[in-house]
Amino acid sequence: xxGLQDALNLKINPQWLTANNxxxxxxxxxxxxxxxxxxxxxWKAQAPDMEQAKLEVVDIWHFMLxxxxxxxxxxxxxxxxxxxxxxxxxxxxxxxxxxxxxxxxNGLTLHESVDILGGLAGLGFVAPSIFNVVMQRVGLTWAExxxxxxxxxxxxxxxxxxxxxxxxxxxxxxxxxDNVYLTDYMRTFPGTSVExxxxxxxxxxxxxxxxxxxxxxx
Numbered sequence: 001x002x003g004l005q006d007a008l009n010l011k012i013n014p015q016w017l018t019a020n021n022x023x024x025x026x027x028x029x030x031x032x033x034x035x036x037x038x039x040x041x042x043w044k045a046q047a048p049d050m051e052q053a054k055l056e057v058v059d060i061w062h063f064m065l066x067x068x069x070x071x072x073x074x075x076x077x078x079x080x081x082x083x084x085x086x087x088x089x090x091x092x093x094x095x096x097x098x099x100x101x102x103x104x105x106n107g108l109t110l111h112e113s114v115d116i117l118g119g120l121a122g123l124g125f126v127a128p129s130i131f132n133v134v135m136q137r138v139g140l141t142w143a144e145x146x147x148x149x150x151x152x153x154x155x156x157x158x159x160x161x162x163x164x165x166x167x168x169x170x171x172x173x174x175x176x177x178d179n180v181y182l183t184d185y186m187r188t189f190p191g192t193s194v195e196x197x198x199x200x201x202x203x204x205x206x207x208x209x210x211x212x213x214x215x216x217x218x
Contacts, residue, residue: 001061001065001146001149001150001153002065002068002069002076002079002080003076004149004150004153005062005065005066005069005153006069006074006076008062008153008156008157008160009066009069011157011160011161012160012165016066017069017070017073017074021066021070023063023064023066023067023070023126024063024067024121024122024123024124024125024126025121025122026063027060027063027064027067027117027118027121027126028118028119028121028122030056030059030060030063031056031060031114031115031117031118031121032118033056033059034053034056034057034060034114034134035111035114035115035118037049037050037052037053037056038053038110038111038114040111050138050139051183052179052180052183053138054138054139054140054148055148055152055179055182055183057134057135057138057140057145058145058148058149058152059152060117060131060134061131061145061149062149062152062153062156064126064128064131065079067126068082068083068126071126083128086128086129087128087129087132089129090105090129091105092104092105092106093105093106094129096108096116096130098116098119103116105129105130105133106133108130108133108137109137110134110137110138113130113133113134113137114134116130117130117131117134147186148186150194151182151186151197152179152182154194154197154198154201155178155179155182155201158198158201158202158205159171159178162205170205170208170209170212173204173205173208174208178201181201181204182201185197185200
């Protein structure tokens with residue numbers, strides 16, 4: 001996954017490692033979006049959207065991988081070792097002490113773990129051990145995370161190749177974000193190859209563009 005992230009970042013900016021991108025800020029924002037999908041408004045009825053919540057976790061992972069690569073001067077091997085060691089050193093009974101409040105990792109609720117992950121990111125820190133808790137609480141294994149990450153990586157590369165940075169990419173497909181199409185497709189066709197997923201995105205996007213052209217001319 002670190003190698004795929006490096007390739008994606010290089011596509012966006014060949015000098016990304018030294019561009020001083022605010023990856024921890026992105027983690028903080030994605031954590032807030034994750035909270036929205038989980039529901040947090042105690043004064044109204046809310047049903048959590050766990051499928052979209054899982055996608056937000058994958059988005060957070062993109063930025064965490066990127067920050068680790070920056071911290072390790074682009075070395076995927078070193079970054080992988082840092083992530084692995086950090087998670088292993090902070091087992092389920094490890095105590096988290098933040099501003100005088102003490103938690104054990106296995107005692108954190110989903111909302112608490114997301115709050116801490118986002119809060120630490122706001123201070124400029126990445127926290128693989130806390131991310132591991134968030135991932136478990138939304139019901140993802142590392143194997144499932146990898147599958148979803150690869151899918152989102154393909155979508156991000158597809159976006160980049162179709163004008164996302166230039167602002168010409170159409171993100172809404174049939175009234176929902178392209179993320180929703182990605183999730184539905186991967187659920188309907190599990191085990192689809194990277195090339196198969198890319199072809200499916202291309203075919204669907206051609207439909208989206210054709211519909212947009214017709215609407216613009218009518």
